[in-house]
Amino acid sequence: MDEPRSAAAGTAPTLEDVARVAGVSRATVSRVVNRTRNVDPAIQETVRQAVAAVGYVPNGAARSLITRRSGSVALVASGAGEGQEEEFRTRFFTDPFFSRVVNGVMGFLRPRGMHPVLMLAETEEARAEVIAYLRQRSADGALVVSTHADDPLPEQLVAAGLPAVLFARPARPVPIGFVDLAHQEGARLAADRLVGQGCRRVAVISGPLDIRAARERQDGFLEAMARHGEPLVPTAEGNFTQASGEAAMQRLLLERPDLDGVFAANDLMAQGALHILREHGRRVPEDVRVVGFDDSSAAVASRPALTTVRQPVEEMAAEMARLLLDRIEGRADGPRSAVFDPVLVVRQSG
Amino acid sequence: MDEPRSAAAGTAPTLEDVARVAGVSRATVSRVVNRTRNVDPAIQETVRQAVAAVGYVPNGAARSLITRRSGSVALVASGAGEGQEEEFRTRFFTDPFFSRVVNGVMGFLRPRGMHPVLMLAETEEARAEVIAYLRQRSADGALVVSTHADDPLPEQLVAAGLPAVLFARPARPVPIGFVDLAHQEGARLAADRLVGQGCRRVAVISGPLDIRAARERQDGFLEAMARHGEPLVPTAEGNFTQASGEAAMQRLLLERPDLDGVFAANDLMAQGALHILREHGRRVPEDVRVVGFDDSSAAVASRPALTTVRQPVEEMAAEMARLLLDRIEGRADGPRSAVFDPVLVVRQSG
DNA sequence: TTGAAAGCGCTAACAA
DNA sequence: TTGTTAGCGCTTTCAA
Numbered sequence: 001m002d003e004p005r006s007a008a009a010g011t012a013p014t015l016e017d018v019a020r021v022a023g024v025s026r027a028t029v030s031r032v033v034n035r036t037r038n039v040d041p042a043i044q045e046t047v048r049q050a051v052a053a054v055g056y057v058p059n060g061a062a063r064s065l066i067t068r069r070s071g072s073v074a075l076v077a078s079g080a081g082e083g084q085e086e087e088f089r090t091r092f093f094t095d096p097f098f099s100r101v102v103n104g105v106m107g108f109l110r111p112r113g114m115h116p117v118l119m120l121a122e123t124e125e126a127r128a129e130v131i132a133y134l135r136q137r138s139a140d141g142a143l144v145v146s147t148h149a150d151d152p153l154p155e156q157l158v159a160a161g162l163p164a165v166l167f168a169r170p171a172r173p174v175p176i177g178f179v180d181l182a183h184q185e186g187a188r189l190a191a192d193r194l195v196g197q198g199c200r201r202v203a204v205i206s207g208p209l210d211i212r213a214a215r216e217r218q219d220g221f222l223e224a225m226a227r228h229g230e231p232l233v234p235t236a237e238g239n240f241t242q243a244s245g246e247a248a249m250q251r252l253l254l255e256r257p258d259l260d261g262v263f264a265a266n267d268l269m270a271q272g273a274l275h276i277l278r279e280h281g282r283r284v285p286e287d288v289r290v291v292g293f294d295d296s297s298a299a300v301a302s303r304p305a306l307t308t309v310r311q312p313v314e315e316m317a318a319e320m321a322r323l324l325l326d327r328i329e330g331r332a333d334g335p336r337s338a339v340f341d342p343v344l345v346v347r348q349s350g
Numbered sequence: 351m352d353e354p355r356s357a358a359a360g361t362a363p364t365l366e367d368v369a370r371v372a373g374v375s376r377a378t379v380s381r382v383v384n385r386t387r388n389v390d391p392a393i394q395e396t397v398r399q400a401v402a403a404v405g406y407v408p409n410g411a412a413r414s415l416i417t418r419r420s421g422s423v424a425l426v427a428s429g430a431g432e433g434q435e436e437e438f439r440t441r442f443f444t445d446p447f448f449s450r451v452v453n454g455v456m457g458f459l460r461p462r463g464m465h466p467v468l469m470l471a472e473t474e475e476a477r478a479e480v481i482a483y484l485r486q487r488s489a490d491g492a493l494v495v496s497t498h499a500d501d502p503l504p505e506q507l508v509a510a511g512l513p514a515v516l517f518a519r520p521a522r523p524v525p526i527g528f529v530d531l532a533h534q535e536g537a538r539l540a541a542d543r544l545v546g547q548g549c550r551r552v553a554v555i556s557g558p559l560d561i562r563a564a565r566e567r568q569d570g571f572l573e574a575m576a577r578h579g580e581p582l583v584p585t586a587e588g589n590f591t592q593a594s595g596e597a598a599m600q601r602l603l604l605e606r607p608d609l610d611g612v613f614a615a616n617d618l619m620a621q622g623a624l625h626i627l628r629e630h631g632r633r634v635p636e637d638v639r640v641v642g643f644d645d646s647s648a649a650v651a652s653r654p655a656l657t658t659v660r661q662p663v664e665e666m667a668a669e670m671a672r673l674l675l676d677r678i679e680g681r682a683d684g685p686r687s688a689v690f691d692p693v694l695v696v697r698q699s700g
Numbered sequence: 701t702t703g704a705a706a707g708c709g710c711t712a713a714c715a716a
Numbered sequence: 717t718t719g720t721t722a723g724c725g726c727t728t729t730c731a732a
Contacts, residue, residue: 012485012487014708031711059415059487060420062709064710066709066724086457089456094449102468106470107436115483116468118466118467120460138421301621303628366725381701381702413727414726415724415725417726702732
């Protein structure tokens with residue numbers, strides 16, 4: 001099998017080269033390469049052979065200079081801007097949540113020949129870079145995973161007229177698409193489960209209350225408990241890390257040593273709660289039932305495995321990508337959104 | 351504060367527009383934007399103001415058409431090609447290892463204005479796509495995280511003359527740069543620790559032995575144990591997942607119910623071992639000591655926290671990126687590599 | 701130090 | 717159905 005000589009050679013072959021070899025014009029080669037109709041099958045074959053012979057690969061820059069498409073989308077991890085860059089990165093990447101988003105996004109993008117470019121936007125400078133990146137058309141749009149309610153990035157994107165879709169509804173009403181979960185509904189599922197299993201003295205480990213999802217999970221849970229005739233439910237705030245879940249559980253145990261049920265606003269914190277409960281000699285689920293949230297890898301990794309409220313992150317991420325492409329390719333008129341329903345996944349802990 | 355009118359308008363402003371406003375030529379604007387020397391400070395200022403006034407952002411495609419640089423690198427998750435796409439993705443993304451690589455890569459790339467594009471290469475088709483992506487200059491080079499010894503991608507990259515650096519030394523000697531860990535040395539650290547703590551009946555949970563790193567960790571451990579006068583060490587093979595660690599621990603316990611030490615080739619499997627040991631009423635570290643490998647987030651997440659061999663993944667990933675940029679920017683002559691030293695991190699489990 | 705002009709490689713009207 | 721031609725927006729000689 002002949003190796004195309006040009007592969008390792010100095011200059012990459014261009015359309016021109018293929019055209020010369022095939023004995024046709026550049027335009028025809030372009031049509032064949034881009035699968036445009038209206039090309040004589042015989043010529044098509046000739047061109048394909050010429051392409052193979054010279055080892056031609058279209059130049060992406062030249063192509064997107066004219067199509068105004070880069071073939072990639074920015075996948076942005078956006079934060080509030082208070083933290084250190086490295087700490088933010090580590091926190092973000094350590095959480096299984098982010099991996100699931102990446103997974104779901106790639107699943108959708110890949111068959112469509114598009115690729116995600118990872119970006120961080122936790123400082124004003126970084127946000128400006130993201131905006132500039134999009135404005136210079138290095139990416140066709142942005143998928144934004146935002147961690148704070150007062151993140152200014154969504155509004156900046158809208159102001160710049162850039163295609164973007166968020167994971168989680170924006171804090172202030174902004175004309176931008178998003179995917180989200182019915183968090184309150186999910187929390188209600190957890191409350192119903194705990195009560196249904198006979199728990200009467202339950203407590204909540206919430207996420208950071210400046211994150212909308214965290215607040216909705218807490219509110220939904222408290223509301224459901226109130227409906228069950230339990231208006232007084234102690235709460236402790238964590239920050240979605242396992243360590244914060246441990247600390248919160250400690251506080252809760254001090255406040256209410258006789259508790260028999262815990263709802264944690266994510267699995268990582270639930271896992272932390274499990275550790276502390278065991279240290280204090282509480283058996284799960286016999287003495288205390290624990291329900292988590294997310295159904296992340298942490299849910300099956302812990303012992304006992306977590307009963308948890310499933311957030312279909314991969315599907316949501318895929319939908320987010322779909323909404324963005326619809327927008328980019330002009331299929332969508334205004335910003336569109338999708339809200340997913342949570343499901344209770346019963347395992348051992350609750 | 352005036353908003354640049356063109357931001358949300360139909361067409362983005364070009365160099366031409368800036369030049370007109372500033373009353374200079376395109377070339378001069380280009381020089382100012384690209385910080386080239388030899389521009390009159392006064393003119394420089396005028397140009398900057400014009401840039402701000404029209405809200406100019408250079409067009410990336412036009413720029414890279416001529417510079418032949420895209421400003422991004424492919425971050426490739428490469429597999430052997432036997433598995434299902436989705437399973438591969440999920441496995442890969444669930445492992446904290448990948449997140450750490452991304453984290454380290456971004457830490458290095460970001461200050462240099464470069465961005466990672468995520469790609470998968472687990473089938474021949476996907477590999478071809480990666481190669482094409484690089485050949486069409488959509489990325490300036492590739493960072494490859496390979497999971498199997500017989501992965502053909504490294505050789506394909508070399509054959510195509512594309513800049514690339516691997517995480518982990520290639521199976522067959524190929525002229526390509528890589529970063530790696532002294533795995534055998536790390537395993538020796540684990541063996542010394544277990545023996546030093548008085549363990550006499552130890553066992554190994556290895557990774558998939560078709561992965562070089564897994565084999566080296568096992569070999570290094572067995573060799574060290576032999577030196578300690580323990581030539582017979584039972585082993586069980588896992589696949590680096592927690593579930594496989596559990597299964598392996600079950601088998602080991604059956605084979606050697608009186609074991610008092612376990613070395614697992616990664617933390618996830620060690621975590622699985624911990625679960626099984628507890629189920630069987632073995633206390634860790636009192637009855638059985640457990641040492642993991644990696645020092646990933648799983649190491650601090652488990653109870654007891656894992657004593658483990660630290661692999662500085664973030665640093666290694668950053669170095670991988672550095673080696674690639676050196677190559678891309680022509681600072682490196684041939685392929686260069688770096689091998690890192692592991693360190694024992696003592697926590698509770700061993 | 702600045703400007704004029706020539707392309708980088710490609711796609712898309714428009715003609716033939 | 718095919719070819720011709722005109723740029724896309726930028727960088728970079730080469731002259732001035």
